[in-house]
Amino acid sequence: MLKEFKEFAMRGNVVDMAVGIIIGAAFGTIVQSLVSDIIMPPIGLALGHVDFSNLFLVLKQGAIAGPYTSPDAAKKAGAVTINYGVFVNTIINFLIVAFAVFLLVRGINQLKRKEEAPAAAPTTKECPYCASTIPIKATRCPHCTSELRAA
Numbered sequence: 001m002l003k004e005f006k007e008f009a010m011r012g013n014v015v016d017m018a019v020g021i022i023i024g025a026a027f028g029t030i031v032q033s034l035v036s037d038i039i040m041p042p043i044g045l046a047l048g049h050v051d052f053s054n055l056f057l058v059l060k061q062g063a064i065a066g067p068y069t070s071p072d073a074a075k076k077a078g079a080v081t082i083n084y085g086v087f088v089n090t091i092i093n094f095l096i097v098a099f100a101v102f103l104l105v106r107g108i109n110q111l112k113r114k115e116e117a118p119a120a121a122p123t124t125k126e127c128p129y130c131a132s133t134i135p136i137k138a139t140r141c142p143h144c145t146s147e148l149r150a151a
Helices: 002-010 012-046 071-076 086-116
Strands: 057-060 080-082 124-126 133-135
Touching: 012 086, 071 080
Parallel strands: none
Antiparallel strands: 057 080, 124 133
């Protein structure tokens, strides 16, 4: 059973998938940092010093009454909240990842198109009398000496 698992795990597709998952997780961390540390602070500043990760709505007060300064403070107090600011950050994360994947797929498709060059024009044809392969410009078959019609 261990031998079969080793054969399965060492197949090219499984190894490629594992590498893709690891790189994807690392990429997700980078995108999370990009959104929370680079993109959202200027947007929050432009909208009047708003920190999107701290935007929330209290549905039910906790054991310690609010106001709460952050979703974490509300959670510690036992309050029930809707953290719509975190949701906005998550949507922006998704859009960035989707755009990056789109660019990757687009690049791969362009590489595939370059590899699929159009087929070259044929340089030979078949003699209709003896079925031998002859040059396309031939006017007489070198094998059976039949005269060929001009194409």
